[in-house]
Amino acid sequence: MELSLESLWSQVLERLQEKLTRPTFETWIKTASAQQLENNCLVICTPNPFARNWLQKYYIKTIVGVVEEILGHSVEVQITVAKENGVSAFNEPEVGWPAPIEPSTPEPPNNRPKPTELNPKYVFSRFVVGANSRMAHAAALAVAESPGREFNPLFLCGGVGLGKTHLMQAIGHYRLEMCPNSRIFYVSTEQFTNDLIASIRKDSMQSFREHYRAADVLLVDDIQFIEGKEYTQEEFFHTFNTLHEAGKQVVLASDRPPNQIPRLQERLCSRFSMGLIADIQPPDLETRMAILQKKAEYENMRLPREVIEYIAYNYKSNIRELEGALIRAVAYISISGLSMSVENLTPVLNPPVEKVEAFPDAVLMVVADEFDVSVEDLKGNSRRREISWARQISMYLMRQHTDLSLPRIGEEFGGKDHTTVLYSCDKIAQLRENDTNLAQTLRQLSDRINLASRHSS
Numbered sequence: 001m002e003l004s005l006e007s008l009w010s011q012v013l014e015r016l017q018e019k020l021t022r023p024t025f026e027t028w029i030k031t032a033s034a035q036q037l038e039n040n041c042l043v044i045c046t047p048n049p050f051a052r053n054w055l056q057k058y059y060i061k062t063i064v065g066v067v068e069e070i071l072g073h074s075v076e077v078q079i080t081v082a083k084e085n086g087v088s089a090f091n092e093p094e095v096g097w098p099a100p101i102e103p104s105t106p107e108p109p110n111n112r113p114k115p116t117e118l119n120p121k122y123v124f125s126r127f128v129v130g131a132n133s134r135m136a137h138a139a140a141l142a143v144a145e146s147p148g149r150e151f152n153p154l155f156l157c158g159g160v161g162l163g164k165t166h167l168m169q170a171i172g173h174y175r176l177e178m179c180p181n182s183r184i185f186y187v188s189t190e191q192f193t194n195d196l197i198a199s200i201r202k203d204s205m206q207s208f209r210e211h212y213r214a215a216d217v218l219l220v221d222d223i224q225f226i227e228g229k230e231y232t233q234e235e236f237f238h239t240f241n242t243l244h245e246a247g248k249q250v251v252l253a254s255d256r257p258p259n260q261i262p263r264l265q266e267r268l269c270s271r272f273s274m275g276l277i278a279d280i281q282p283p284d285l286e287t288r289m290a291i292l293q294k295k296a297e298y299e300n301m302r303l304p305r306e307v308i309e310y311i312a313y314n315y316k317s318n319i320r321e322l323e324g325a326l327i328r329a330v331a332y333i334s335i336s337g338l339s340m341s342v343e344n345l346t347p348v349l350n351p352p353v354e355k356v357e358a359f360p361d362a363v364l365m366v367v368a369d370e371f372d373v374s375v376e377d378l379k380g381n382s383r384r385r386e387i388s389w390a391r392q393i394s395m396y397l398m399r400q401h402t403d404l405s406l407p408r409i410g411e412e413f414g415g416k417d418h419t420t421v422l423y424s425c426d427k428i429a430q431l432r433e434n435d436t437n438l439a440q441t442l443r444q445l446s447d448r449i450n451l452a453s454r455h456s457s
């Protein structure tokens with residue numbers, strides 16, 4: 001006999017309750033509901049995107065296992081957000097991920113570069129404007145309202161995790177809302193380079209050029225990575241000129257202004273500087289609190305003011321880390337079942353490393369010593385597990401403790417590509433979020449690096 005959706009779900013709940021801790025069950029499972037079961041696919045609804053992501057990340061296997069146990073055959077489980085149903089990601093940018101960037105354009109032919117998706121959360125309404133970002137925000141809004149006019153190109157610059165990508169993509173969303181057929185291309189410099197290489201390989205330069213030169217608004221992220229790439233610079237120069245002459249808008253984001261990007265052709269440097277260069281500084285305490293408050297509201301989280309203050313006070317220079325701390329706090333409280341207070345959160349809210357400018361050698365020596373490998377091993381190419389782990393950690397710490405760009409860090413490691421460095425930094429940062437032992441090791445290493453740097457300066 002076939003089970004009704006209702007009785008299937010109540011059995012699923014029963015079994016999950018046995019398998020999971022009470023706080024986990026109460027927070028993540030009980031708030032979800034079964035929406036439909038069709039063609040061996042069970043759709044589960046969660047109250048908000050945060051809960052959906054959490055279930056998807058940590059409990060999907062357990063849920064699938066339990067449903068399969070009950071039904072006696074394999075099933076697919078899809079997790080969705082209650083509000084998402086029937087609502088387009090463009091009307092409701094805060095839900096639904098990812099959204100296609102060119103909703104009305106047919107899929108490009110195979111030899112054309114694929115457009116990158118915009119993050120639906122990166123809209124103007126979710127951007128908190130503070131003294132640190134007022135000018136950049138106003139400029140982005142002006143460009144979104146009248147592209148190709150006053151500020152062309154708009155060059156957004158600022159440190160890591162301060163909202164450049166968010167503002168840049170907000171321009172894209174705004175244009176699409178105003179004019180759904182406009183061709184908004186968001187691309188990282190790395191992707192532009194990869195597309196270029198692929199089109200050279202496939203002998204399809206024509207398609208590459210047609211694709212990029214057809215943009216109404218071209219948004220290029222991390223343009224600092226164009227440094228030293230002669231061929232990419234050449235091609236980008238022509239793309240830029242074509243668009244600019246046709247009155248199309250170009251927006252660029254970088255961690256530094258054009259004249260501080262090393263090995264950037266003079267003609268590109270002057271073009272990047274001919275519109276408006278708007279910088280974003282680290283936000284002050286009040287703005288950081290407002291950002292946390294807004295984020296909490298969007299994710300339906302309720303937080304005491306003291307917790308918001310504590311997080312905002314300790315995470316100063318990177319909004320991505322600020323948001324990460326908030327998410328960690330909420331997750332920890334829901335799993336541990338403790339009440340939300342600064343005292344209870346201390347184990348998970350290790351404030352980020354104090355950034356004492358360090359010598360790259362200090363980082364290498366401290367990490368080599370800790371992991372019992374040599375500095376040569378760190379700089380070399382050995383793929384032995386313990387060496388490559390130590391190497392990834394030292395890349396992450398070098399990024400934290402120095403102002404070196406990713407390519408420069410790559411050079412410190414015997415000429416590794418910046419993408420390898422970026423991969424390592426992201427990987428360690430992600431692991432650190434959920435692994436308190438690793439977080440503690442990194443903290444201790446940081447203290448030693450600080451000490452070594454102070455001694456040698």
Ligand SMILES: Nc1ncnc2c1ncn2[C@@H]1O[C@H](COP(=O)(O)OP(=O)(O)OP(=O)(O)O)[C@@H](O)[C@H]1O
Pocket residue numbers: 121122126127128129130133158159160161162163164165166167255291319320323
């Ligand atoms: N003013 C702001 N208001 C709300 N959220 C913000 C603000 N600034 C940044 N954020 C959030 O912080 C996170 C990091 O922002 P973003 O990716 O835009 O930074 P970035 O400057 O492009 O960083 P990177 O240099 O690493 O590319 C995002 O989740 C973004 O939504």
